[in-house]
Amino acid sequence: MPSVSEIRNPWSATEFRARLYGLKGSYWDRHPFHRRLHEGELDKEHLRLWAANRWYYQCCLPRKDAAIIANCPVPEVRRQWLSRIVYHDGVDAQSGGAEKWLRLAEAVGLGRDEVVSERLVLPGVRFAVDAYTDFARRRPWLEAVASGLTELFSPGLLAHRLGRMREHYPWIGEDGFAYFTARLDVVAAEGSSLLDLVVEHAETHAQQLACVAALEFKCAVLQAILDSLDYHSGGSA
Amino acid sequence: MPSVSEIRNPWSATEFRARLYGLKGSYWDRHPFHRRLHEGELDKEHLRLWAANRWYYQCCLPRKDAAIIANCPVPEVRRQWLSRIVYHDGVDAQSGGAEKWLRLAEAVGLGRDEVVSERLVLPGVRFAVDAYTDFARRRPWLEAVASGLTELFSPGLLAHRLGRMREHYPWIGEDGFAYFTARLDVVAAEGSSLLDLVVEHAETHAQQLACVAALEFKCAVLQAILDSLDYHSGGSA
Numbered sequence: 452m453p454s455v456s457e458i459r460n461p462w463s464a465t466e467f468r469a470r471l472y473g474l475k476g477s478y479w480d481r482h483p484f485h486r487r488l489h490e491g492e493l494d495k496e497h498l499r500l501w502a503a504n505r506w507y508y509q510c511c512l513p514r515k516d517a518a519i520i521a522n523c524p525v526p527e528v529r530r531q532w533l534s535r536i537v538y539h540d541g542v543d544a545q546s547g548g549a550e551k552w553l554r555l556a557e558a559v560g561l562g563r564d565e566v567v568s569e570r571l572v573l574p575g576v577r578f579a580v581d582a583y584t585d586f587a588r589r590r591p592w593l594e595a596v597a598s599g600l601t602e603l604f605s606p607g608l609l610a611h612r613l614g615r616m617r618e619h620y621p622w623i624g625e626d627g628f629a630y631f632t633a634r635l636d637v638v639a640a641e642g643s644s645l646l647d648l649v650v651e652h653a654e655t656h657a658q659q660l661a662c663v664a665a666l667e668f669k670c671a672v673l674q675a676i677l678d679s680l681d682y683h684s685g686g687s688a
Numbered sequence: 689m690p691s692v693s694e695i696r697n698p699w700s701a702t703e704f705r706a707r708l709y710g711l712k713g714s715y716w717d718r719h720p721f722h723r724r725l726h727e728g729e730l731d732k733e734h735l736r737l738w739a740a741n742r743w744y745y746q747c748c749l750p751r752k753d754a755a756i757i758a759n760c761p762v763p764e765v766r767r768q769w770l771s772r773i774v775y776h777d778g779v780d781a782q783s784g785g786a787e788k789w790l791r792l793a794e795a796v797g798l799g800r801d802e803v804v805s806e807r808l809v810l811p812g813v814r815f816a817v818d819a820y821t822d823f824a825r826r827r828p829w830l831e832a833v834a835s836g837l838t839e840l841f842s843p844g845l846l847a848h849r850l851g852r853m854r855e856h857y858p859w860i861g862e863d864g865f866a867y868f869t870a871r872l873d874v875v876a877a878e879g880s881s882l883l884d885l886v887v888e889h890a891e892t893h894a895q896q897l898a899c900v901a902a903l904e905f906k907c908a909v910l911q912a913i914l915d916s917l918d919y920h921s922g923g924s925a
Contacts, residue, residue, distance in 0.1 A: 508713050538777075556763070560831065572818070572857070573915075574908035574911045574912040574913050575812045575815075575816065575911075577908070578812075578815040578816045578818075578819040578908075578909070579811070579815045581819060582815040582818060585822070586701070608871060616794070670904075671811035671814070672811070672815070674812075675778065675811040675812040675813045675814075675916070677814050678810075678811070678812050678915075678916060678919050678920070679812060679912070679916075679919075681919065682915050682916075682918065682919040682924070682925050683925050685925075686924075687918050687919070687922065687923075688920050688922070688923055
């Protein structure tokens with residue numbers, strides 16, 4: 452017997468979009484750790500911890516994206532999604548988002564080997580990031596795609612972060628910010644095409660609910676990462 | 689070509705036991721959250737958060753143990769391991785470790801529904817516990833068994849905890865401590881038979897190393913749980 456959510460009429464596209472945007476308040480911009488980052492309250496040691504832990508998140512992204520492709524039977528979606536793997540991994544070892552993140556890590560004083568060894572990765576960060584990769588492996592591709600909709604919320608935040616970091620941490624060389632400047636160029640377009648994709652493919656009410664739940668899940672992943680970072684850099688909830 | 693760790697001679701049983709005991713320092717007894725718990729520094733709200741989150745951990749245990757049985761081709765081990773599922777789930781809904789934990793949750797002022805709904809489970813706790821269940825599903829049964837060796841370290845701590853909690857939180861009714869008193873009766877014997885099992889079945893050096901790594905992993909799971917709890921109850925690292 453189908454469940455109530457399976458037989459209910461789907462939300463209109465407008466209503467569905469509003470439900471997804473309604474989660475903006477769960478997004479990480481208000482987290483104490485980000486507030487401290489943006490207000491210049493972190494010292495070099497804290498910034499290093501942040502960069503080294505966020506590295507682990509960056510590393511998971513191309514694998515998460517490949518898991519989505521692996522689960523997706525729709526060639527157009529697979530073709531569209533492939534560019535995300537290239538974005539992270541680059542077309543060679545000198546390009547790509549991961550490499551740019553390493554440059555940021557170096558700019559805050561970390562050794563490349565120290566970062567890549569994952570020695571500084573906090574247990575709480577590791578388990579949260581692993582849960583995200585695993586979600587993409589196990590859940591239907593549409594839900595895994597929807598979990599990435601935190602991108603919808605980030606363009607304004609990225610620009611804000613870049614400005615506040617240049618202001619409060621002027622000792623970070625401009626090359627260290629290459630990850631953010633490159634990301635700013637693509638994130639608005641990525642977020643909007645992602646939303647179109649989710650709205651188009653979530654045909655039933657049950658699928659729409661699952662997409663909202665996937666975005667909630669992703670917000671919890673980001674919260675757990677930031678909780679760990681804040682706890683280990685002298686912050687409090 | 690076999691790796692160096694595969695061709696190296698295994699440690700003697702004595703050396704292997706010493707390596708496992710060597711991780712005692714990574715165990716959670718020194719965590720700030722447990723220090724605060726044992727020194728009477730937590731208020732009722734904090735104890736409720738602790739009980740509700742630890743409930744999620746309790747819930748994973750019988751499933752983790754079943755995953756071990758599911759992966760184990762050795763009938764003697766499966767027969768031995770089965771009692772752990774019964775220990776957690778009980779022979780009926782009124783017995784078992786999970787039920788005793790619910791009584792503790794009630795004794796600190798939580799409603800049973802509130803606990804079972806998992807509404808109070810912190811994201812960081814959820815991801816760490818899920819990582820533990822998942823480890824048992826994916827890794828060889830011997831490693832999953834070895835991850836439970838934190839039991840080796842816990843008999844003294846359990847008795848200590850029970851004493852300090854009775855002293856500092858006298859408002860918790862004695863029925864609330866049934867989980868601990870029942871656990872005290874079995875944990876020493878369980879820990880020692882677990883160690884014998886691991887030592888007997890880890891035949892190669894590579895297996896021994898994997899068992900040590902599994903115990904390290906479990907220590908990281910417990911750390912992530914406690915980090916989250918401490919962060920959300922006013923503690924600091």
